Amino acid sequence: MTDAPRLVLASQSASRRAMLAAAGIAHDAVANGLDEEAAKAALAAEGLGARDFADALAELKAMRAATRVSSGLVLGADSVVAAPDGGLLDKPAGRDDAATQLRRLSGAQHDLYSAAVIVEGGRPVWRHIGHARLHVRALSDAFIEAYLEAEWPAISGCVGCYRVEGMGAQLFHRVEGDHWTILGLPLLPLAAYLRDRGVLLS
Numbered sequence: 001m002t003d004a005p006r007l008v009l010a011s012q013s014a015s016r017r018a019m020l021a022a023a024g025i026a027h028d029a030v031a032n033g034l035d036e037e038a039a040k041a042a043l044a045a046e047g048l049g050a051r052d053f054a055d056a057l058a059e060l061k062a063m064r065a066a067t068r069v070s071s072g073l074v075l076g077a078d079s080v081v082a083a084p085d086g087g088l089l090d091k092p093a094g095r096d097d098a099a100t101q102l103r104r105l106s107g108a109q110h111d112l113y114s115a116a117v118i119v120e121g122g123r124p125v126w127r128h129i130g131h132a133r134l135h136v137r138a139l140s141d142a143f144i145e146a147y148l149e150a151e152w153p154a155i156s157g158c159v160g161c162y163r164v165e166g167m168g169a170q171l172f173h174r175v176e177g178d179h180w181t182i183l184g185l186p187l188l189p190l191a192a193y194l195r196d197r198g199v200l201l202s
């Protein structure tokens with residue numbers, strides 16, 4: 001489609017890039033250039049819940065990246081895990097932190113939010129927040145150790161310390177919500193918007 005806008009993914013997430021490519025959604029990928037730690041600290045100071053935190057960070061990523069992109073639909077995304085004890089979980093700082101996070105998730109359900117925002121012409125034109133609820137079985141210390149032996153460092157870039165499409169499947173006795181949301185994007189609502197914009201065929 002000649003006059004359709006191009007999609008620019010403002011993310012370094014291998015999972016998001018692979019997901020779009022596997023779905024046949026052509027895109028360019030750029031680093032969003034955001035000082036994510038500073039942005040997270042500012043948002044945390046506002047006391048945002050997980051859902052709004054992910055949405056705000058996705059918008060900040062897209063807006064920052066859009067200053068470096070001449071045209072197109074600039075897509076920013078962020079995934080946040082709301083831990084059963086109320087805190088927000090980020091990607092693990094190291095293998096020991098991953099073990100600590102898994103123990104926090106063990107034997108309880110948690111919510112994962114993947115927010116996506118598209119910026120065009122310097123302003124947000126679309127947004128969606130995907131939600132999944134994951135029910136983690138009671139994990140033995142022996143399992144956590146064996147899991148990390150197999151999955152570290154592959155899960156080091158994963159909020160929640162799992163790859164649901166990999167050995168992470170052994171963590172759960174139930175998952176509600178769509179698979180793509182867990183991988184990092186609300187893919188189906190995004191594809192619907194891209195069809196509306198002529199980026200994808202209807």
Ligand SMILES: Nc1nc2c(ncn2[C@H]2C[C@H](O)[C@@H](COP(=O)(O)OP(=O)(O)OP(=O)(O)O)O2)c(=O)[nH]1
Binds near residue numbers: 011160
């Ligand atoms: N492949 C896979 N990735 C997962 C899973 N759960 C979470 N993730 C990944 C997707 C994202 O790359 C990452 C969430 O971290 P962020 O939203 O901060 O994005 P990230 O720092 O990776 O990249 P970005 O900030 O967009 O440049 O966790 C999973 O089950 N499978």
